[in-house]
Every structure is written in C-alpha cells, then in structure tokens.
Amino acid sequence: MQRDEVVTIQFPNGSSTQINTGLFVSNKFISSESGKSFEVFNPTNGKVICRVAEASAKDVDNAVQAARDAFEQSWGLHVNGFERARLLNKLADLMEKEGDTLAMLEALDNGKTLAMAKAADVPKSIQCLRYYAGWADKIHGKTIEVNDDTNLVYTRHEPIGVCAQIIPWNFPLLMLAWKIGPALATGNTIVMKTAEQTPLSALKVCELIVQAGFPPGVFNIVMGFGPTTGAALSSHMGVDKIAFTGSTAVGRHILKSASESNLKKTQLQQITLELGGKSPNIIFDDADIAQAIKWSNFGIYFNHGQCCAAGSRIFVQESIYPKFIEEFSKISSQMSVGDPFHETTFQGPQISQLQFDRIMNHIEIGKKDAKLLYGGNRKGEEGYFIEQTVFTDVPEDSRIMKEEIFGPVVVINTFKDEDEVIRRANSTEYGLAAGIFTRDLSRAHRVARRLQAGTVWINHYNDYAMNVPFGGYKQSGIGRELGKYALANYTSIKSVNINLVLCLSEGHKWFKSDENECFSRSPFDTNLSTVILHQFSTQVI
Numbered sequence: 240m241q242r243d244e245v246v247t248i249q250f251p252n253g254s255s256t257q258i259n260t261g262l263f264v265s266n267k268f269i270s271s272e273s274g275k276s277f278e279v280f281n282p283t284n285g286k287v288i289c290r291v292a293e294a295s296a297k298d299v300d301n302a303v304q305a306a307r308d309a310f311e312q313s314w315g316l317h318v319n320g321f322e323r324a325r326l327l328n329k330l331a332d333l334m335e336k337e338g339d340t341l342a343m344l345e346a347l348d349n350g351k352t353l354a355m356a357k358a359a360d361v362p363k364s365i366q367c368l369r370y371y372a373g374w375a376d377k378i379h380g381k382t383i384e385v386n387d388d389t390n391l392v393y394t395r396h397e398p399i400g401v402c403a404q405i406i407p408w409n410f411p412l413l414m415l416a417w418k419i420g421p422a423l424a425t426g427n428t429i430v431m432k433t434a435e436q437t438p439l440s441a442l443k444v445c446e447l448i449v450q451a452g453f454p455p456g457v458f459n460i461v462m463g464f465g466p467t468t469g470a471a472l473s474s475h476m477g478v479d480k481i482a483f484t485g486s487t488a489v490g491r492h493i494l495k496s497a498s499e500s501n502l503k504k505t506q507l508q509q510i511t512l513e514l515g516g517k518s519p520n521i522i523f524d525d526a527d528i529a530q531a532i533k534w535s536n537f538g539i540y541f542n543h544g545q546c547c548a549a550g551s552r553i554f555v556q557e558s559i560y561p562k563f564i565e566e567f568s569k570i571s572s573q574m575s576v577g578d579p580f581h582e583t584t585f586q587g588p589q590i591s592q593l594q595f596d597r598i599m600n601h602i603e604i605g606k607k608d609a610k611l612l613y614g615g616n617r618k619g620e621e622g623y624f625i626e627q628t629v630f631t632d633v634p635e636d637s638r639i640m641k642e643e644i645f646g647p648v649v650v651i652n653t654f655k656d657e658d659e660v661i662r663r664a665n666s667t668e669y670g671l672a673a674g675i676f677t678r679d680l681s682r683a684h685r686v687a688r689r690l691q692a693g694t695v696w697i698n699h700y701n702d703y704a705m706n707v708p709f710g711g712y713k714q715s716g717i718g719r720e721l722g723k724y725a726l727a728n729y730t731s732i733k734s735v736n737i738n739l740v741l742c743l744s745e746g747h748k749w750f751k752s753d754e755n756e757c758f759s760r761s762p763f764d765t766n767l768s769t770v771i772l773h774q775f776s777t778q779v780i
C-alpha cells in the first residue's frame with residue numbers, strides 16, 4: 240500500500256522540509272504491512288520529531304524480493320558501468336542541491352552540529368558517491384595466460400547480488416554513502432536498514448534516488464529495530480551479502496546468523512563488518528605539543544566522541560605529561576557544548592537516553608577507578624548533553640581503559656619508552672585506529688608498522704579521505720570500506736576458461752575437434768586464434 244504520510248519537519252532555525260515517512264521499496268514509499276510505526280526523537284530535547292513506518296519480517300521479504308527482481312531484470316548485468324556512473328553522479332548532484340536540508344536533518348535527528356554536518360558529513364557523502372561513480376566504468380577483470388595456443392582465460396568481476404546494509408546512527412548520511420557507493424558502482428542492489436534513532440536523512444535521499452532515475456528496486460529502505468527488522472534482514476535467505484557498521488556484539492551476532500542462513504562467507508567478502516574500537520593515541524616528547532593537543536582533542540571529541548575510531552586512550556611520554564594535560568583540559572573547557580544549530584557550538588547532545596546512560600555509567604566507574612581531571616557531569620536540564628571528560632592515572636584493567644565508551648570521555652596516561660607504549664597500545668581486543676605524534680619520521684614509521692590497527696594517523700587524527708581504505712584489525716571488523724579496496728567486497732570473481740582447440744574443416748566450417756585431437760592439440764593453427772575468439776561468442780563448440 241502506498242504511504243503518503245508526508246510530514247513537515249520544522250528546524251529550529253526557521254527552515255522546514257517535507258519528508259515521506261514510509262518504507263522505501265521499488266521507488267515508492269509504502270506503509271508497513273502491519274501499519275506499525277515508531278517515534279523518532281530529537282536528542283537536543285528528547286521530544287518526538289515524527290513517526291516513521293516500522294518494517295516487519297514480511298516487509299523485509301517484500302524489499303528483498305524487490306531488490307532481487309531489480310538485480311535480475313533491470314540492474315545487475317543489465318546496466319553497464321557508464322550508466323551506473325551517470326546515475327551515481329546524478330545522485331551526488333541532487334544531494335549537493337539539497338545539501339542544506341540534508342545537513343539540517345542530520346543536526347536535528349542526530350544532534351551533531353549543523354556546522355559540522357555542512358562541513359563534513361554532507362560534502363564527504365557527496366564526494367564518496369562521486370569517487371565510486373568514477374570506478375563504475377572501470378570494474379573489469381584480467382586475462383590470464385595459461386597456454387596461448389590452446390586456452391583463453393579471463394576473469395569477470397561480477398556484482399554479488401542483493402546486499403543487506405545495516406547502518407548506525409553516528410554518521411547516518413555518511414555511512415549510507417560509504418555503503419551504497421561501492422555497492423551500486425559494481426552493480427548490486429540494496430536493502431538498507433537505517434538506525435532506528437536516525438532515519439530522516441536517508442528518507443530524503445530516497446526522494447533523490449527516484450529523481451536521479453535509478454530503476455525501481457535498486458535501492459530500498461526498511462526502517463525498524465535491530466532484533467526484529469535488522470535480524471530479519473541479516474538472516475534472510477534471499478540476501479547474498481551483508482555489510483554492517485555498529486557494535487562488536489551485534490557484529491558477532493550477524494556473522495553467526497548470516498553464515499547459518501545461506502552460508503555467506505567471510506573469505507568471499509560476503510560479510511563485511513565495521514565495528515568498535517578503543518584506539519590508542521601516542522604523544523612522544525619530541526612532538527609539536529600544540530598540534531598534538533589540538534588533534535588529540537579532535538581525535539576524541541569529534542562527533543561527541545561517537546566515533547568508532549575515536550582516540551580514546553591517550554598515552555603521553557612522561558616529560559611532557561604535566562604540560563599536555565594542563566593544556567588539554569584548558570582546551571576541553573573552551574569547546575562549547577550545547578545547541579547543535581548554534582554556529583559556535585562544537586559539541587551537541589549524545590544520540591539517546593540509552594547512550595547517555597551508558598556513558599554516565601562509565602563516568603561513574605572512572606570516578607572510582609581513576610582521577611577525574613575535567614568534566615564528568617551532565618550538562619543542562621533537558622536533552623542528552625555531557626561535559627567533555629578527562630580521566631588520568633587510569634589502571635590498565637579499569638573498564639574505562641578497556642571498553643568502548645562512545646562518548647566525550649578520554650583517558651590520559653603516561654609512558655616511558657617506545658616498546659612499552661606499543662605493548663600497551665596493542666593490549667586491547669580492538670584494532671581499528673591509532674595516532675602517533677612525533678617529529679622523528681623514522682620513529683613514526685617504525686611505530687606505525689608495529690601498531691595493530693587498520694588506520695594509523697601520524698601527526699593528525701580522525702582525518703578521512705574517501706579513497707583511503709578504512710576498517711579494523713582484530714575484533715574491530717572484517718574487510719575494508721572506502722577506496723578501491725571496498726570494490727572487492729561487492730564483486731564475485733568469475734573465471735571464464737575457453738578451450739581454443741578447434742579444427743578448420745574444408746570450406747571454412749568450424750566444428751568441434753574429436754576427443755583425441757582435443758587432447759593432443761596437434762591440429763591447431765595458432766594464427767587463427769583471434770578469428771576463433773571472435774567467432775567464439777556466436778559458435779556452439
């Protein structure tokens with residue numbers, strides 16, 4: 240049933256926009272089969288923004304079928320790379336046109352600052368789509384030399400099929416772009432589940448998908464909660480590939496249910512997971528301290544600490560420690576926490592009451608285990624605001640040292656030498672990212688090589704580029720997103736092996752050689768190989 244439940248979203252700055260709140264299947268907004276919907280909250284004040292349709296397992300079936308039909312009939316092997324590139328570029332252009340609205344939806348729904356959404360989330364999302372549009376007409380295989388006289392072998396990089404993409408709430412638009420860019424460029428179709436906290440910007444993108452001219456069913460969205468909608472999608476027999484970003488606990492669950500459903504295989508890139516982190520950030524005593532403090536602040540507090548790669552464990556070499564923590568706290572106190580629509584705000588609210596409670600619980604643990612240097616409190620009376628919080632003298636076995644907090648909470652400890660800090664930095668179940676601050680380039684490379692992390696930033700932090708792969712070692716994930724590497728996650732390799740042993744009959748008629756000749760391969764005239772190849776596509780041999 241078509242759902243024309245269009246709501247007007249009013250922004251605090253006086254602007255407004257309309258969005259359709261239905262599930263998005265086959266280029267149409269529809270109601271859920273049960274008619275159920277759920278509330279979406281504004282984290283700045285905890286009030287309801289609107290309701291959106293909630294997908295049941297049956298709705299997920301419907302969306303997967305739409306994606307399957309599109310894959311087999313109008314996308315997949317039916318649309319060439321030039322056309323896929325054109326459509327992705329068109330979508331990027333439309334997102335640029337709607338950039339201000341998308342940024343306001345992110346700020347309202349997620350609580351990130353409007354300034355940051357405009358400066359990072361929206362332009363990086365657009366850049367990501369353009370980057371993958373550039374790849375769409377360059378997806379091709381190789382020829383492999385086996386025996387030029389008798390065999391021609393080539394590979395094809397084919398789309399995998401229907402991809403389930405489950406995204407989190409910390410970068411709603413950007414995670415959508417990271418996922419759909421490589422999937423669509425390589426010819427896959429998508430059923431995406433947005434995070435229950437932040438569905439709004441994706442709904443706006445659905446409108447643009449239609450305007451861009453993507454065939455129905457290529458991109459579909461089901462909204463809902465993890466244990467119901469998410470579980471139905473990740474265990475669906477009609478899904479060929481899963482890409483997930485979120486917690487390590489849910490990632491582990493998805494890995495299990497995906498392999499138990501239709502044997503999706505990690506080695507064939509059919510499951511990619513981008514999970515949690517507890518990333519070390521190491522400041523050596525020869526670093527440019529002012530720069531190290533600036534970037535380390537951004538390393539932990541960017542996006543209110545709600546970054547999987549957040550530099551949440553800072554290690555500072557002993558001789559510069561007093562100066563570092565003094566300056567670090569001073570800067571923390573100057574970064575304003577408040578209304579995300581206010582232009583000077585650096586940090587808005589945390590995403591939800593649940594996340595707020597989880598973070599405050601960690602802060603209480605920290606107050607018992609370590610020394611609270613700065614912050615540690617709720618900010619304001621309403622919404623989910625938390626002060627930037629710094630702990631020092633933190634025992635290695637404290638929960639705030641080991642667990643991902645996903646909030647504006649950092650631990651800062653000292654270290655003596657390189658070997659010691661590398662050992663402590665690697666002493667975690669995670670391996671997503673790491674930072675190194677030093678002026679000694681030899682040391683920078685040496686330490687980068689020994690750190691167990693998928694990304695190492697040297698003399699900066701949280702600096703992303705769409706052509707640079709991102710993903711985790713250890714329990715931080717499987718596979719890589721972004722860059723050329725992500726294309727491999729969305730393609731299956733097919734080897735096409737042609738027996739060129741053919742014989743020329745009198746009158747230039749082609750026929751299959753008899754078995755003996757085939758095996759002996761003696762009658763083959765090598766000069767004819769290109770002619771044979773040319774004819775191969777139209778001859779039955």
Ligand SMILES: NC(=O)C1=CN([C@@H]2O[C@H](COP(=O)(O)OP(=O)(O)OC[C@H]3O[C@@H](n4cnc5c(N)ncnc54)[C@H](O)[C@@H]3O)[C@@H](O)[C@H]2O)C=CC1
Nearest residue numbers: 406407433434464465466469470485486489514547643645
């Ligand atoms: N790697 C990252 O970027 C992120 C990491 N996290 C981590 O996860 C913690 C908890 O945040 P949550 O929002 O509760 O994360 P989560 O892992 O529960 O949610 C992420 C996505 O997975 C879906 N999901 C949840 N359970 C599912 C299931 N059984 N099957 C399929 N999909 C499911 C959710 O609906 C959402 O779309 C955070 O404190 C943080 O440590 C959260 C968000 C993003």
Ligand code: BAL
Nearest residue numbers: 484545546547548549
């Ligand atoms: N999950 C993508 C980037 C980040 O959270 O740091």
